Amino acid sequence: MAAAPAGGVVGGAVTGDGTAHAQGSAVDTGAAAVLGSALEGQFGAAHAWTIGLCALFVLVTLAVTVRAARATRGAVDFYAGGRGFSSTQNGLALTGDYLSAASFLGIAGMIALQGYDGFLYSIGFLVAWLLVLPMAQLMRNTGRFTMADLPAFRMRRMRVRLACTVSTVTVCVFYLVAQMVGAGALVAVLLGLHDGGTFLGMGAEQARTGAIVLVGVLMIVYVMYGGMKAATWLQIIKAVALLGATGLLTVLVLALFSFDPRALLGGAAEASGHGGAFLEPGLRFGVEVPGDAARTLFNKLDLISLGLALVLGTVALPHILIRFYTVPDGRSARASVHRTIVMVGAFYLMTPALGFGAAALVGSERILALDPSGNSAVPMLAEEVGRMTAGPAGAAVLLALVSAVALATILAVIASLTLASSSSIAHDLFGHILMWGRPRESQEVAVARLSACLVGAVSIVLAVQAQEQNVAFLVGLAFAIAAAANLPVIVLTLFWRRFNTRGVEWGVYGGLSATILLMLLSPVMSGRTDPVTGENLSVLPAWIDIQVFPMENPALVAVPIGFACAIVGSLLSPERDTARFTELRVRSLTGWGADQD
């Protein structure tokens, strides 16, 4: 239990189910019965509503994609949506990009099960945006399409672009696989195939594979045909749906407690079985192990490391970064981040209401029985609240609404991730490295479409392969890589005169390999066992034990390594270009000469 995986929540939504299958067979036995009883009577109706709403979402977004595809002609349209989005639109799209299913299902589920510690995630995810706020206008004023444009403005070397492409694609693929495996797991739970059930003759595994492939193909279609315009509209629709559904559910939950938060908190603490401790930090993170001072210390450091990864990783996530290029100027980029903060903040303020509501109304036993990761807490809460407010019909409708929104959430996030990696491959790898910086625009866009297809296909294959694994840690890993490999490059490019090509390379490769290595040696991969049952809780089989690093979140060590590599690399190379740095500084601060087209 000590220190649950970083991704446990971040990607929580996303998986948990894998663990359930791998290890929780005893728990699983009760699951079908619980779901059966929970949904008895309106089982078919809830399914019909869910499928109907999902189909509606897909149809609307496909229509938007077709329209976007008609308006997409050149590279600017494909990579940056024509730079014509307003700051409110872009703010909504950023919100959509950022709130993955992990936020919607994972955090609420964690609050429902572990109480206050889930809330720590909400706060970390929101506070991170304050770091994005000052960077947004600088990045908009300096770059064109991808993260590599930033350092390439000063260094103008292919090696810089290559390094940035490597880290962008790595982060995106890890994130993608986690989200797609999550989509499969979610569908299996929602269709009640969790344990032995069948739906239209499909078992759990076929349903998961089917969901992964379907979601993957849709994502490829969105990105290939519509590019950034389609992705942005997809995010806007999803953000509105997500905020609406969460708001509705929150109001309904609070109404059941006659709008008295104290009653809600008291009810949750009582129903959780933890009492007052449920409302205090310490059930999940920074667990104190009596008699083991070192373990306690590492658990507490792990908590701080996790917080750091969330705060420092957000600003350097590739799919967030490329969104700043969709607005006309630096000022709108900043304004869109401000709007994002308001909306993301409102959303995360509602997560405790959902989580504590689920704890009080559904109860942790029923949540645990269905899915040990807690990802099903929100759907179960919706069902319960619907039943208490409007009877069985209400239960079916609310459950369907929440399920459809969760799937839409996953779909939208993976589309953006695919777009981010395909623009990096097409613009940096193809355009500037293979074609020596002189590709035909049409060629570059064609390559972008092709690489979207390629990245999508690779992710589908990986996700199908990994569907039985607990890959939740991959999202935490993606944040940690972003913080350790991308952030040093971005920050030093913008603010350090002496920074140069070797610095970029050392920073990216150093940060990347340090993060992956620490993760390999951490308890996530091997050597963690359940203290009670002695069951293996790690990814690798029990007989492999390469655990050396005591923490599950590598950011606390990896980010300083990334920065140190970047700085040492720069100092070891004689290259310096002061004139170019001056130009970058003038441009980034004033917006003079920034690309409008």
Added chain:
Amino acid sequence: MVEYMEGTYRRRVDGGRGEAPQAREGRSEAERRRARASAAHACERISVDPRFVKLRRRFAIQSVLLVSSFLLCYLSYLVLSAYARDFMGIEIVDSVNVALVMGIGQFLLTFVLAWAFVRFSERAIDPLAEEIRDRAGDVGAVTAVR
């Protein structure tokens, strides 16, 4: 290598989409070099403009203030969560404890800091940046005539 193609100094030349291919057809190597040199020259001039120095200082101050204050608050909140469990568990009003109030406090702090940053930027940064851009445009025109 590809120095001459990278970065963002490519300008629109033919009213087209300002992309590399048009630039390649529309301009010769020498013209591109000249445009590049004049852009660099203009930037050099802007960078010593007292207004730019002022802009730089203002931006640095507000960013450092923003980042240091939120990091301080957030990290101390994390450390308190990890080490001061007793303090965090004190109940203020029934079942509302210090931990929860501090959590909500982080939200409010985020909203307030973001609002303050944006407001200060709009008042003190944007007009100055615009002024510098306008003046740089004039300088650019003068250089082109010469």
